[in-house]
Amino acid sequence: MATMDEHLCSDEMVMALVDGELDPETARRVSEAIESDPALQKKAVMFEQTVSMLEGVYDAPMREEVPAHLLKTVREYDPDRDRSKQGIFARLQQFFSRQLPQPAPAFALVVVILLAGGLYLHYGQRPLQPDGSGVQAIVTSPSFARALERSPDGRIVALGALHARVSPVATFMDRHNRFCRRYDMLAPEDDNRIIGRGIACRGQEKEWRTIVYQQVPEQTQKASSSYEPAASDNPVDRIMNRELSNLLNEQQVRKLIDRDWTGP
Amino acid sequence: MKRSAGEERVFREELVALLPRLRRFALSLTGDMAEADDLVQAACEKALSQRKQFRAGSRLDRWMFAIIHHLLIDETRSMRKKKPHVPFDEGRIFGRAINGMKKLEAKLQLQGVVAAMRRLSDADRQVLALVCIDGMSYKEAAKTMQVPVGTVMSRLARARKKLYALVRQDRGNTE
Structure with missing residues (x-):
């Protein structure tokens, strides 16, 4: 009996009563227990308050319009087209998941990945190194394009398996009316070390093509969240100095991202 | 098919x-x-x-x-x-929740709640989001999280106690 009473007075039961989750008989018994115990009354008030605390805090998305890029994704995203752009690993994974019974696909995939990974590390292009090797694979990857397509200036985006991070620093429209973004390439582990700087411009097929990339000499530099004009004369800074008057502000960039890079 | x-x-x-x-x-x-x-x-x-x-x-x-x-x-x-x-964009997150209340007090409280939510684990935030924000029943939340209802209840009770304590603590620090 004592165990039953303890159960009725547990946090979970008091909370369930507050949330209206108990059947009438259990609710009556828990209510009686609460009425005779000030500590349980406090607990009930606490559970009630947590609901009112959270009420409305995150409701902005329920009132505002859904961003155009999200609607476009849901209405127009074509997974088959996307699949054709996927890498060999993703396709192998899909192949195994279709062809083999569980848990064989997982095992087979692990074997394939280990083999491929070994070959990749031995012969292939290594992940981004401090000396800048591996950059080509990164700046032509879908995750890099996605980071520039979707991230406001100042945000650091991890590029997953590519072992690198990119951070758009400034955005402008160039003389050919293309949107371009100056970005920092950051070391995968260190929060602030910049490995390289580049400028990529957006093409008609939503591709972000890097037009200039400058490796940063091995030294510790802090990533900045906004663009600061540079005094040096390297190709990246030269372009940026030329485009200073065409820089877009934070709000303009956010709007462009929301509108899928359409409009001024 | x-x-x-x-x-x-x-x-x-x-x-x-x-x-x-x-x-x-x-x-x-x-x-x-x-x-x-x-x-x-x-x-x-x-x-x-x-x-x-x-x-x-x-x-x-x-x-x-x-x-x-x-x-x-x-x-x-x-x-x-x-x-x-x-730093979060208060205007965007809080939306119109601030309207109609004493602005500063409401802002402080909302800031405290958002900051407290950030300090919870992913699992705690998930169960709070499903039940206290989206309004799912325990059963619905359990199906979404693919765990038994009992687990939802214990996680939820724990998460709410933590949230409450963090908000109170935050309020105590600002007062």
């Missing part, structure tokens, strides 16, 4: 109708609107790529919430750990 064009259209329109809830759920998990939108976009792409796995007649919202949470765990946890703290 290939879906007909009609089924495909209905699926996409149901997904469109869900977007505000998905964004709110993702916002409550991440605390950042832009990050939340990235998460919802990735989840929609995943859902459209794997829609054969979605059984007609089952609840699309549960499926999408589960995808969002898995994506958050799988892909963004390590990234967010390393990411510098970006």
Whole structure:
């Protein structure tokens, strides 16, 4: 009996009563227990308050319009087209998941990945190194394009398996009316070390093509969240100095991202 | 079995109708609107790529919430750990919740709640988002999280106690 009473007075039961989750008989018994115990009354008030605390805090998305890029994704995203752009690993994974019974696909995939990974590390292009090797694979990857397509200036985006991070620093429209973004390439582990700087411009097929990339000499530099004009004369800074008057502000960039890079 | 064009259209329109809830759920998990939108976009792409796995007649919202949470765990946890703290855009997060209340007091309270939510674990935020923010029943939350109802109850009680303590602590520090 004592165990039953303890159960009725547990946090979970008091909370369930507050949330209206108990059947009438259990609710009556828990209510009686609460009425005779000030500590349980406090607990009930606490559970009630947590609901009112959270009420409305995150409701902005329920009132505002859904961003155009999200609607476009849901209405127009074509997974088959996307699949054709996927890498060999993703396709192998899909192949195994279709062809083999569980848990064989997982095992087979692990074997394939280990083999491929070994070959990749031995012969292939290594992940981004401090000396800048591996950059080509990164700046032509879908995750890099996605980071520039979707991230406001100042945000650091991890590029997953590519072992690198990119951070758009400034955005402008160039003389050919293309949107371009100056970005920092950051070391995968260190929060602030910049490995390289580049400028990529957006093409008609939503591709972000890097037009200039400058490796940063091995030294510790802090990533900045906004663009600061540079005094040096390297190709990246030269372009940026030329485009200073065409820089877009934070709000303009956010709007462009929301509108899928359409409009001024 | 290939879906007909009609089924495909209905699926996409149901997904469109869900977007505000998905964004709110993702916002409550991440605390950042832009990050939340990235998460919802990735989840929609995943859902459209794997829609054969979605059984007609089952609840699309549960499926999408589960995808969002898995994506958050799988892909963004390590990234967010390393990411510098970006101050949230209060106007955007709080929306009109501030209107009609004593502005400063409300703002402080909301700031405290958002900050406290950030300090909870992903699992705590998930259960709070499903039950206290989205209004799911324990049973619905359990199905979404693919855990027994008892687990939902214990996680939820724990998360609410932690949230309450953190908000009180924060209030005590500012008073």
